[in-house]
Amino acid sequence: MVQFNPPSPRERSRTLASYQNLVSPEQLVNIEKLAKPLQNKTIQHINSTFVGGGVAEILQSLIPLMKSIGLQAQWDVLTAQSDFFEVTKAFHNAFHGEKIHFREEMIKIYNDTLQRNLSIIDKNADFVILHDQQPLGLVNAKKGQKGHWIWYCHIDPIDVDPRVWNFLSHYARQCDAAIYHLDDYAKHLPHKQFILPPAIDPLSDKNREVTSEESEKVLQSLGISTDRPYVLQVSRYDRLKNPFGLVHAYLELLKVFPCDLIFAGGAADDDPEGLEVYNELKELTKDHSTIQVLNLSPTSHLEINVLQRSAAVVVQNSSREGFGLTVTEAMWKGKAVVSTPVGGIRMQVIPGKTGLMASSVQELTQALLELLQNPSLAQQLGQQAKEHVRQNFITPVYLQRWLELMNDLENKKA
Numbered sequence: 001m002v003q004f005n006p007p008s009p010r011e012r013s014r015t016l017a018s019y020q021n022l023v024s025p026e027q028l029v030n031i032e033k034l035a036k037p038l039q040n041k042t043i044q045h046i047n048s049t050f051v052g053g054g055v056a057e058i059l060q061s062l063i064p065l066m067k068s069i070g071l072q073a074q075w076d077v078l079t080a081q082s083d084f085f086e087v088t089k090a091f092h093n094a095f096h097g098e099k100i101h102f103r104e105e106m107i108k109i110y111n112d113t114l115q116r117n118l119s120i121i122d123k124n125a126d127f128v129i130l131h132d133q134q135p136l137g138l139v140n141a142k143k144g145q146k147g148h149w150i151w152y153c154h155i156d157p158i159d160v161d162p163r164v165w166n167f168l169s170h171y172a173r174q175c176d177a178a179i180y181h182l183d184d185y186a187k188h189l190p191h192k193q194f195i196l197p198p199a200i201d202p203l204s205d206k207n208r209e210v211t212s213e214e215s216e217k218v219l220q221s222l223g224i225s226t227d228r229p230y231v232l233q234v235s236r237y238d239r240l241k242n243p244f245g246l247v248h249a250y251l252e253l254l255k256v257f258p259c260d261l262i263f264a265g266g267a268a269d270d271d272p273e274g275l276e277v278y279n280e281l282k283e284l285t286k287d288h289s290t291i292q293v294l295n296l297s298p299t300s301h302l303e304i305n306v307l308q309r310s311a312a313v314v315v316q317n318s319s320r321e322g323f324g325l326t327v328t329e330a331m332w333k334g335k336a337v338v339s340t341p342v343g344g345i346r347m348q349v350i351p352g353k354t355g356l357m358a359s360s361v362q363e364l365t366q367a368l369l370e371l372l373q374n375p376s377l378a379q380q381l382g383q384q385a386k387e388h389v390r391q392n393f394i395t396p397v398y399l400q401r402w403l404e405l406m407n408d409l410e411n412k413k414a
Contacts, residue, residue: 229312
């Protein structure tokens with residue numbers, strides 16, 4: 001069985017009190033109160049990778065924090081071959097409305113892989129959380145077990161391909177509950193449904209304050225100059241993040257405002273398309289010296305932190321988005337974000353208050369120009385953005401919502 005890597009000493013020492021300067025005393029007391037009925041309950045989180053992507057980053061912070069308040073939290077990951085991840089990536093794209101060639105062979109690969117992973121299930125767990133579509137089929141092991149089985153859908157399922165949904169919903173219906181990021185995403189299955197948007201950890205290397213020395217060292221190592229302002233997009237190299245559209249908007253922007261463009265991302269273990277998109281983007285930008293396409297490792301948290309803090313404007317040009325934690329990260333750092341009005345980004349970027357929205361290449365060019373020419377506006381939006389994140393999308397808030405959810409299910413069982 002593949003198991004969660006031990007947390008770093010800093011993560012092990014992190015407790016609820018570590019966040020006392022970020023949330024109210026009343027909220028800390030409420031979290032402790034909600035945790036009491038759940039003492040020593042076993043919570044098993046299962047997903048497809050320990051590194052890369054929002055789910056892995058969420059769990060890296062959530063698991064130690066759950067443990068610190070007396071919950072027996074654990075994290076396990078599927079063991080699978082590349083053909084399984086090719087199938088589940090196709091399912092991912094199908095959730096976002098892309099038409100795929102859905103074949104019987106895909107069903108066999110999916111079911112056979114999960115059958116080989118059934119031993120991963122902790123039969124004594126009080127809560128088993130299956131994150132996204134990859135481990136969903138493990139619910140076949142649910143029969144006769146005491147725990148609550150929960151499917152956590154982190155992606156936008158509104159336009160899911162009916163054939164894929166017909167296949168996966170068979171498993172989702174067997175769960176005791178489902179979690180979605182937005183009300184719009186709920187699939188109205190015959191069980192309890194919760195709305196639980198994700199969060200960032202403000203104390204992690206990706207989001208903590210950095211020193212000027214750290215910043216200078218990171219930028220130098222990446223070969224980035226701050227002589228000119230730069231526009232930044234951070235994301236996996238994925239077509240749904242639409243980096244190509246941002247390139248076209250930037251080239252229009254460059255005609256009237258001198259600046260650079262940086263893409264910072266990499267590939268997750270469970271995303272076989274990442275390298276292909278990265279190579280296409282490199283080819284598209286090869287003749288433009290003011291554009292950098294960085295292929296960073298999944299553990300480049302400090303590098304991402306520095307890049308976001310040093311950017312003049314941060315962009316998230318996604319065509320579809322489950323939530324968009326890279327937007328949350330940039331907003332936490334006081335950055336004005338220009339984004340598309342899709343998915344969970346709409347909960348974060350409030351036009352004219354915490355950022356700007358753009359639905360086309362032309363609108364994106366204009367929004368970028370507005371912020372670059374008016375730094376005081378960018379600063380104002382950034383300050384309001386940070387407060388919006390603090391109130392809604394940081395780890396202690398997320399933990400409280402988790403505790404409310406689990407108490408709800410426990411009370412209904414009683």
